[in-house]
Amino acid sequence: MREGPDIARIASLVGDPARANMLTALMGGTALTASELALEAGVSLPTASSHLSKLMEGGLLTLASQGRHRYYGLAGPQVAGMIEAITGVAASVGPQRVRPGPRDAAMRVARVCYDHLAGEQAVAMLDRLVDKKVLIRDDNEIRLGQSAASHFAALGIDVQSKARRPVCRACLDWSVRRSHLAGTLGAAILDKILLEKWARREKDSRAVIFSPLGKQAFERTFLA
Amino acid sequence: MREGPDIARIASLVGDPARANMLTALMGGTALTASELALEAGVSLPTASSHLSKLMEGGLLTLASQGRHRYYGLAGPQVAGMIEAITGVAASVGPQRVRPGPRDAAMRVARVCYDHLAGEQAVAMLDRLVDKKVLIRDDNEIRLGQSAASHFAALGIDVQSKARRPVCRACLDWSVRRSHLAGTLGAAILDKILLEKWARREKDSRAVIFSPLGKQAFERTFLA
DNA sequence: AGAATGCTTCGATGAAGGACGAACTATGCG
């Protein structure tokens, strides 16, 4: 027998389809109620409740009670990173699903992935930042370029990471099979997009909808 | 229902204790036979064989047949990264196991983790490289410092990553709850240690045993 | 207080899959 952390326990929590769907839904970044997660997972409310208590016990979720609503969210970036890693493997080895990407066009263009932007817009943005050498990509790794600090400071974004997570990281975009920007920088950029009201989050969805002017501003800022 | 990669399929493969033990064993980096893996997992040979075919079908393993021996190995760095991510979550949220680290003293000091060095020596090395600002650590992220290229070039190690994986990455060391260096740089350093014969790999184990002179050389090189 | 909503617990059911022994195939060795 082996020692060490009980990885089978954690993996089997993710290994149930209903729970996997819930966790994937929570990658949207916003905490959801038990009913919403039941709907996402396609199971009854009691079943969902049972799964949620298991995920809680496993330490994968946090719970915020607000009156009679109980909001479940991912326990932290480390958990989100694990889901990402598993998703990456599943996307690369998995038997390609029939539908190559999200059915919803808006989701394909731009959506939230835990705390950063994903979708075609996000992929284009990362490509452009790499072209401009603001960021440097070594395949799966992303580093800050020389001009990164000043470039982002001009947008009011501090690239110094104080949190215990990477500044920038590549996150595989399963809808287009390309990478987009995750990490604190990815999160900060999404914050800015929403703060400047360039885009809004679709209610009850991970889709991010750009306004006409917001789209222009975004493209001027990140795709120019 | 949701679309996207079938993450539950992959996670459930890792979610079985026997398979998890096999995968953990393969993090040692060397390919193992079905019998060895059966022993590691603590199951009978038929059971192990069944698990192995499932892991193969899931694309998590590669198989190299040599005569009547069949060597199973992890399918690639992406799979290893996923196991690492799950292990990290399990280590941080898991109910602390009774034994805080490997029972074997040699394993605690230095062992192989997929393709790089882990254990107390590896943790000390990373700490020292960060102290000397050869590497820069932002908690979980590790970047090359200004002097990294020249520092490692002097050791015959090229820090330019051409492979599709990060040059350096933090890998949580479950035996001491601290990080050590993974990525291509971590792999290159382990290569050098073995090439210079500073240490040898214990047969049928992940332990790395330093010779007296090798230990001196290693400490002079990386801990000075 | 009474009703409605949101969620959890309980109990029963059923299906999935992990376990091993025995038999079978394949490679290597003398």
Add this chain to the structure above:
DNA sequence: CGCATAGTTCGTCCTTCATCGAAGCATTCT
């Protein structure tokens, strides 16, 4: 060729656990 070793396949047993309906709490609204 015959025996030993390495590994897979098959059949069967058995545990585990996902599922849902019904009932039980808790919170809020009127």
